[in-house]
Amino acid sequence: MRFTAATLRSLLILLLGALPVIAGAAQPVPVFVKAASVEPFVESIEALGTLRANEAVTLSATVTETITAIHFDDGQRVEAGDVLVEMTSAEEHAQLEEARSTLNEAERQYRRIQRLVKTNLASESLLDERRAAFETARAQLEGIRSRLQDRLLIAPFDGVVGLRHVSVGALVTPGDTITTLDDDSVMKLDVSVPAVFLNTLRPGLRVSATTADLSDHAFEGTVASLDSRVDPVTRSITARALLPNEGHRLKPGMLMTVTLKKPPVDYLMIPEESLVREGFNEYAFVVDTDSEPPTVAKRRISTGPRRPGSIAVTAGIAPGELVVTHGVMRLREGTEVNIAAVQQDDESLEELLQQSRSTGNGEH
Known part of the structure; x- marks a missing residue:
């Protein structure tokens, strides 16, 4: 299609006349923001562990003899020195x-x-x-x-006996199992932890353990010792924690889900929604409130450990700076923004939208 000179002049006049309208259409982008804050952060390691009694022994006969008396019942609690079985x-x-x-x-x-x-x-x-x-x-x-020591079976420590496997009149020989004895006042929890966390593990580390059998309660304890060797097959090391067993609810052999907690460390935290990834680099949009209207700067940041909903920043952002949490997809370096709402805690997106409508800062 060919245009005449008059037609081209008319189109140019229309385009120049529309420029002010186009320029006026670029409105500030409404965003939600949150201030970067220093918070205590507790890193944790999750693993599986197996419970063992603090002391456990299988009681058996040491001589060939006939049992003449039994002084315990199944599941009875006994004290050190109690005579359990007589073979006299x-x-x-x-x-x-x-x-x-x-x-x-x-x-x-x-x-x-x-x-x-x-x-x-x-x-x-x-x-x-x-x-x-x-x-x-x-x-x-x-x-x-x-x-009569060889003909008396005596409890070596306080604890609870298991099931009785013999009766009065039975002939027992050395090695025959009579019962078990467990000291369950404190339980040992053996946890297999990948060796990559070896620098993290140390005696005194706090432990929280749960089990599906007792899902209503979390048991707290501390790491008491570490194995001296790393398993060459699984590349893991066993950490042994001690759990107080008030009420004797924990039983040897139970499987537990264990969370090992490192001491709290202060980190500068921002919401996970603020993080923008481009290749191997990470960025966040920081609001410059000194300009009018406010604009955003695209900052390259270094991140650290994270927890659900937030991530630690080790470089690139200062405490108190406002980072954009919602609306980042519409932003570029220097984009003018309108702060619709400031996130204080862990408000949901719906709550932030209601806040922006009530203040009149939202997009209409």
Whole structure:
């Protein structure tokens, strides 16, 4: 199509007349912003761990003998020194019971004379006699127990016994399992952690553990020790944490999800929505409020650890500067903006839109 000179002049006049309208159409871009702030940041490592009792032992016979008495029930709590099983003859059992009765009577007489001496109703010499009789009876009981040590199964520490695998009259031989004993006052949690976190792990690190079996509660503890070796196959190291077990809800063998928490470190945090990635570089749009209207500068930043909803910035932004959280796709270097709302905490996009409408700063 060919245009005449008059037609070209007319088109040029129309275009020049439209320029002011086009220029006036470039309105500031409405954006939501948030101030970069220094906040405590707790880095964490998640792993799986298996519970073990603080002390655990399988109790078994050491001689070939017939069981004559059992002094515990399934799941009973016992104290260190309690006799759990006897493998003695009737005569040996009678001697042991006689020694126990003699000790109880000697202790009762000694305590009685001790009270009478305080009120001057008995002599010191009588008290000495009763003390000697008490100590003699205790020594005799210890002597019999020592002789019968191989025929008595004694609890080595406080704890809870497991299921009983024998009955009175059963003939047991060395190595036969009678029951188990677990000290579950404190539980050991063995956690397999990738060796890349080796510099992070150390005794005293806080631990939070949960299990599907007890989903209503998180158990807190600390790392007590680390294994001396890294597994060459899995390239992981075992960290052992101690968890107080009040109420004895935790059981050995339970699988737990473990979160190991590093000490808090202060980081400059910005919302994740502010981050703009271009290739291997990361940017954020920072609002210059000194200009009128405000404009944005595209800053290249260096980032650190992150948590849901926010990311740490190690370089490129100063504390207190306003970064754009919503509307970044429409921005370029130097773009004029209209701050529709300032995000204070973790408000949702819908809440920010309501805030902008109430203040009249939003886009109409």
